[in-house]
Amino acid sequence: MSTGPQLAPQKNVLGQPLEPCGFDPLTGFYRDGCCNTGPDDRGVHTICCVVTAEFLTVSAQLGNDLSTPMPQFGFPGLRPGDHWCVCASRWLQVVQAGAACPVILEATHEATLEVVPFETLLEYAVIPKTLH
Structure with missing residues (x-):
């Protein structure tokens, strides 16, 4: 975890400017509310998720406990409904486990x-309210 450098504008998977993911709790490898990444982010914390109880349970069973607070790393612990920048490989691991x-x-x-x-991302995409 890092408070991070000033980053150049980054893009999302749609090729557009990256939008914020979440501020409560404050997410992102750089704790800037966005799923920005850089050379320090070896875990590639780049997928903006709306976490569910099932996701949190299966993630913990696979060795990635996202529910337990770890204040020493600026991590509050997650609850269902939180928006969080998840490691791409960990998210894929939970997808493969069906959760x-x-x-x-x-x-x-x-x-x-x-x-x-x-x-795969598209299969689990949240449809923006503007498209409803």
Whole structure:
């Protein structure tokens, strides 16, 4: 975890400017509310998710406990409904276990596509309210 450098504008998986993911709790590898990434982010925390109880349970069973607070890392612990920048490989692992949570494509960094196929992201995408 890092408070991060000043980053150049980054793009989402749709090729547009990256939108914020969440501010309560404050998410992102750089704790800037966005799923920005850079050389320090070895976990590739780039998928903006709306976490579900099932996702949190299965993630913990697979060795990635996202519910327990870890204040030493600026991590509050997550609850269902929270928006969070999840490691791309960990999200894919939970997808393969059958417990994926919704993804906000507009806030998911384009680097995700190096790990997760776009079609897989699209399958779990949250449809923006403007398209309803």
